[in-house]
Amino acid sequence: MSQRTERLGVLSVAVISLVVSVAALVAAGLSLVYQAQQTRLVRDESMRNHHRELLAMALDDPDLRVSWGGTIAELPEETARQSMFANLIVTWWNSGYMIKDMSDGQLSLLLDSFFRGEVGREYWGRAGQGWRDAAQLSKSKRQKRFVSIVEAKYQSALAVHS
Template sequence: MALTVSPMVILTIAPSGTDWGELSEVSQVYAASLSAIAVLGVAGALVYQARQTHLAHAEAARVFHRELIMATLNDPTLFPCWAPHFTSMTLEEGRRLVFVNLIVSEWFNLYRLHQLNDEALLVLFSSHFRGEAARKHWEVSRIARRELHEAKGEARGLKFVSIVDAAFARAIAEGPAVPPSAYFRDAR
């Protein structure tokens, strides 16, 4: 109904001598502009949706990996299912290393998502590397982490490793680490 009536209303209110051809061209320009804006809006929404989907998949993978690690920590007979460490250690040391890896992996994830900057990362690792388990973990895993990020072509991952290496070197230069036995005083 509105489509039928609107031309008659426009004819009634339009000033006499209106150039309908020129008015038509102007309206087409406006329509094309609005269509372009709509297309850009749809494209932006699709890009945003793709990014959210990627983040959701990455989070699902992290959750799955975390579950595997927790299963291993809860059942040490599963440790041989993972790649062997390059150094000999006790089961207790191995469990600490695996747990420290969870911590470092979480910090890497925050860094990768730009929720931690370089300075914040240095602060975290400067404190972290005061502990013996943290230092042992980095001694064992640093080369493999660097190789993995190189193989994946991840510039941010390589930067992460370089920052952590710098904090590690600084901690080593500052002196010996705090052993696990010195974390708590005896409650007697």
């Protein structure tokens, strides 16, 4: 074998080794990105579970309900419970929307029904500004989109039910 052929063989092995190493690094990087997304989803789900638990406790105990602050403590018992339940519904939809388990069209359909009811309209009338403020501060375009869709459907419902 000539020296040239031998050098080409060594060079070929080096290039193949480099390509395999780069592919392994890319795969490891993609794996880390996927793991970070999964960790974020688990963390978000944990936060939603805690939120539901706190709301469930407040639904069952008016003495705890006042701890939420805001206008909820000033509402009559039935209205406060309905508002808190409406919050659970909207938060559930928000969760589904954020993990892309719900499309814009599905959300719109649910909101059309939600805002046909007085409880839904009253809830968003009281809580909508908080959702809008939180969305404005959010880095998530999807969260901003969620609130924008809810607000548009709310305004449409007000036009129909005024």
